[in-house]
Amino acid sequence: MLIPGVGEIKLLKDISEAKRILESSRAVRAASGGFKYGVSPEEVAELNRSFGGSGSAVRGSIENTMLNAERYSSFYDKVAVVIRDVAGSHMYDDGNKRTTVAIVEKLFQDNNIANRSTGQELETIVLRASKGRDAGGLTSIASIAKALGKI
Structure with missing residues (x-):
């Protein structure tokens, strides 16, 4: 049986720390x-509470929505994942569409994405x-993203 030397132990600790940092950044x-x-x-x-929810x-859950969006x-x-999951699934007891619009506006602003839309155009996408599906709404990530790209 080999007994690791000080150099090998330090290397193992460095690798463990690197793995921990990587896992943390992924999370x-x-x-x-x-x-x-x-x-x-x-x-x-x-946000949801501010709109009556x-x-x-x-x-x-919003945590699961963010895990889905990360893919x-x-x-x-x-953004389409967020819209589908919050507004489309009626995630909260009230204020889903208003919460969704506020989240999307925040994401556009915080990520410096030029949003040429009026609030009404975004609200229409969220409403759809x-x-x-039965009411002719936007149900797929692709269709929601395409609509977002046009505004």
């Missing part, structure tokens, strides 16, 4: 949806996403 990136500047679950809950999700590469696809 942070996923928690922010892969956005350069995301929104925290606490911020979303506060309880701030507690009744369907899904996509384009900004518009990531909240309607569901």
